Amino acid sequence: MSARLRWLVVLAVLVTLGVPLAILFLRSHERVTHTEHLPPQGEASYNPLYVLGQALRADGITAHSSPRLDLQRMPLQPGDTVVLLQDSADVPPPIAQSLLQWVERGGHLLLRTPPLAGDDDTVQGPLLDALGVDTEYYDSACKPFHIADDPGHSEFCSGRRFGVDAPDGIRVEREWGDDEGLVFARLRKGAGTVDVLSDMEFLKGTPRPFDADDAKDSLADGLHDTAHRDLTRYVLEPNYAKGTMWLIYGSRPPTLWSRIFYQGWPVWVPLLLALLGWLWQRAQRFGSPLPAPASERRSLLEHVRASGEHLLRYGKAPLLYDAVRRAFLARLRRRAPTAAALTGEAQVHAIATLLQWPHSRVQTALQAPASQDVAGLRDRIRLLIQMRNLL
Structure with missing residues (x-):
């Protein structure tokens, strides 16, 4: 048999076997597109205002994020906005006084009331005291927030409501609430404004922990919700596009050791097992193979x-x-x-x-x-x- 004939036979056999197999595969399989939602990575994993900062930058606004309020590294100017997601009770009196003086020159400050701590002795801090905000006798309750796309929406369900008794030099410009207390108040001080909110969950990009089984629901809150985007645009209105947005998210990024422990375990666990195995192999035998010498019978x-x-x-x-x-x-x-x-x-x-x-x-x-x-x-x-x- 010549080489040409031999190759023709091989090709015929391949075609005879390949065509039925290809037909069977195409009939028994179907192309399906599946979207996999991955957990947040990098800064998005610890900064709840990360999505807000990205949205502001996409809109041409300068935005800076920081874990803590540090006025020495924040050159605040009239027209700037400070979103203080950090607990305002942690702000010392000198810093609170400096913030109010900056607001009086034309700044815009957003802050929230202290979170519910399970006791009645919650300290609200000097900043809220200077604004005349009282949270002592108020609890948490949802407030309906109806828009055209979502008429059954509610907000401020996890925050502490409050009341306002504005001192001299501060005027209540707008307020939103009911008989159970306020959930939002806009105070005018000098040339600037202070917005006090019951909570800021609507500003967060991923307010709930990521769940792979419920990935779509974990992205349904925060700025992914139309109602939240409208409310965020409303509370940022006074100095929007006039200056810099300072986003104080009040948390710290995970340390290097925590990242190594929780995210690097596929590397250090095998290395640890290999080290233990090597130590077990190299370890000398403990004890003596000979019996111990007989001790004295009487003590x-x-x-x-x-x-x-x-x-x-x-x-x-x-x-x-x-x-x-x-x-x-x-x-x-x-x-x-x-x-x-x-x-x-x-x-x-x-x-x-x-x-x-x-x-x-x-x-x-x-x-x-x-x-x-x-x-x-x-x-x-x-x-x-x-x-x-x-x-």
């Missing part, structure tokens, strides 16, 4: 007990009593020399007074028992040991 305590039993068996019980009595008198001379210097009844009376024991009990303990009175010996030794421990 010191056994010798002392055997000596005492020997003296007791051969009528030498007074020697045991004298040893315990001498130990008691030795400690008595160290702790109460005056009582130890006495003799007879005077000594018995002094020891009974010192230990607050009955006179007869001390006298019994200091009298030597008969040589054959084993029960009396044990009782007197027990009393002497108790008296010695009490000194």
Whole structure:
């Protein structure tokens, strides 16, 4: 068979097998497009105002994000806006006074009331106190916010409502609320404004933790909602496109160690297991393969007990009593020399007074028992040991 004929046979076999397989594959499979929502990465994972900053920059507005309010690094100018998502109770009085002076020159400050902490002793801080905002007797309640695209929408469901008693120099320009308290108030101070809100959940890009099984719902709040975009545009209106937007999101990025632990485990876990295996392989054997040498059969305590039993068996019980009595008198001379210097009844009376024991009990303990009175010996030794421990 020539080479040309051989290649023709091979091609015919491939076509005979390939065409039915291709037809079967196309009939049994269907092309499906699946969208996979990934969790936020980088700054978006810890900055809840990240989406707001990106939206403002796309609109041609200069926006800066910061985890904490730092006026030394924030050259605030009239016409700027500060969105203070950080808890206003953490702002010290000097910083609060500086912020209000900047507002009076034409700044726009947005802040929220303290979050619900589960107790009635929530401190609202000097900033809200200076504005005349009171949150002490208010709780959380939803406020309907109807728009054309979403007539059944509600806002401020997780924030603490408040009341306003504006001091001199501050005027309430707009307010929104009901009998249960306010959820929004715009205060005019000098040339600037201060917006106080019950909460700022509508400003956040991903207000809820990411859930892979509920990825679409996790993106349904924040600025992905039309009602939230309208409300955000309304609260940013006073100085919109006039200056810089300062977004204080009040949280810190994860540390390097937390990233290594939670995100780098596919690397460090195998390395740790390999290190443990290497240590186990290189470790020397603990212990000796030879049996331990035989130790002495009797201990010191056994010798002392055997000596005492020997003296007791051969009528030498007074020697045991004298040893315990001498130990008691030795400690008595160290702790109460005056009582130890006495003799007879005077000594018995002094020891009974010192230990607050009955006179007869001390006298019994200091009298030597008969040589054959084993029960009396044990009782007197027990009393002497108790008296010695009490000194």
